[in-house]
Amino acid sequence: MAVPADVIAKIEAGYKKLQEAPECKSLLKKYLTKKVMDQCKGLKTELGATLLDVIQSGVANLDSGVGVYAPDAESYKKFAALFDPIINDYHGGFGPSAKHPATYFGEDKLSELQDLDPEGKYILSTRYPFNPCLSKDDYLSMQSKIQNVFAGLKSDSELGGTYYPLERMTKETQNKLIANHFLFKEGDRFLKEANANRFWPTGRGIFHNAKKTFVVWVNEEDHLRIISMQNGGNVGQVLGRLINGVKAIEAQVPFSRDDRLGYLTFCPSNLDMKLQIRGIHGEHSETKGGVYDISNKARLGLTEYDAVKQMYDGVKKLIELEKAV
Template identity: 50%
Template sequence: MAPQPKNCRIKCVSKIMDESYNRLIQSDSKSLLKKYLSQDVYNALKEEQTPTYGSTLMDCIQSGLMNLDSGVGIYAPDPEAYTVFSPIFDAIIEDYHLGFSPNHTHPPLDWGDLTAFQNLDPENRYIISTRVRCGRSIEGYPFNPCMTEVHYKEIEQKMTDVFRGLSSELPGTYRPLTKMMRCEQERLIEDHYLFKEGDRFLKAAKACQFWPVGRGIFMNKDKTFLTWVNEEDHLRMISMEPGGDLGNVYRRMILGVTAIQEQVNFARSDRFGFLTFCPTNLGTTIRASVHIKLPKLSSDKDKMKSVAEEHHLQVRGTRGEHTESEEGIYDISNKRRLGLTEFEALKEMQDGILKLITIENSL
């Protein structure tokens, strides 16, 4: 795909971007975008464009400009954006990923020793369910803002072929959203299996173009290994089950990711590890989470937040980012994904969840 001529694209978005940027810097926004997109950085990058897909600074920051309550406010429209717009990406990445500076490189993939992980709640007192997911981008394709309808369909077809070849405990069925009844979609969303169309942050980032074309979900027969196709990233591979057996969930995710990687090349860089649409998900892209009920500790939100931060955990509502807790159930996961191995990310999450349960028991 040839990018539009540089002057043409830049001229089209320059005035709108200038006006939006001025609103951002004059606002009380707490986003990392506002924090690091100084006037000098903005001026240096506003006329740059990625060589293959012609992505502009506006493609990167449009969501943060439209949503002044963003926490981060930036996405990568294609893999090259992390290099072309490195002055802003590097600063935000260093802040979000706790000191991962331009001098750092992400370590090689290392799943580690699976015997180090355990059932975090063997008596089933607190943990409703456990899941471990990772995101992957397929080499040779841009990310959402630059993807065409053809790109979405091509990726879906590639993955449909891959899913047919899965074995062991992985075989299942791929369901495209275009052929799924609305009532079935709603039921799968309600049961925490299926994604729904992106929120206003993703829509502003142009992550929902041509919806629902090319989107779908693969589920193995037991609904314990899922793959989301063309949601926020090209692929989100998820292992999940009721209860707190983190070791078994992690093992199954590794099995699925390894099987898919044998047939699909994933986009990866020496500096950032696996490349994804959102810079918060770079590196391992691992997000290990539990749906957990901590009635005593959650009544003291400041204390729960303090313990979570100490162990680099992120506390979300029941349905994920930008949602509230339902019936006192929280989604708690590791926050760090970049600059550490897959094993270290899982271990950090395990230690943090065990600490939260220990405190709950002591109250």
């Protein structure tokens, strides 16, 4: 499958635009050298993704921090000459020979994650946390498959709940769920230029259990975002629920996992969890009333349990520091 001449021309124009923009400091500009561009511009994945699909958001948004997205799973290998150095740089040393460990949630260590804040003084809640190549029918097909999975959870007293498609949700309900941090909004300009917002809101939706402690976002930035959360600091209970939910879903819809990079995501920055502190409305938002959302930033090279334990230890230390004030 040859890459069309007009696509190659757009790739070359994008490279030129990046090089002529001194204000651009993205990892895309840093690692899209002439050699890398020439090596990748004629390549195409089996699903038809090209280098243009990878870089177009970063070319359109010169203030991007990373600037690349993976249109499909194969892109991480097909365009490795660009992705590998970006991943290594962003994640602080995860070179081409590095390999993500096998999946391990730490089911046998949940008892070690004691409640960090039994009196409820410091922790309000605990939470854990591909698109350009999808057709409208693909979105609907994926939504249908995951709805069947959710239907199978009905009898589960903890995970059972209801799925709400965005297409049939009133604006009032959407805004209320967004305000309460249960629902996602349409993607920003970076995702828009990466073609992540096509056919919106077709095939998108949210599932949650009765207590809203188990939430699944469908076809937001990635195919699924599975969230376990609750008030307080009982990390072990949150992780236990997440393990049960992930296993129940993956038993019917296997996830895309790479031997080297682990679970694959649309944006390479999400491959990785370092401790991350942000405002209560998400990344780049301001804090209100001294409340922060604390989560892992770096996860490459860590098992799922190690990442949770890293976050747990970090919060424990923050509480100790708060008590000392």
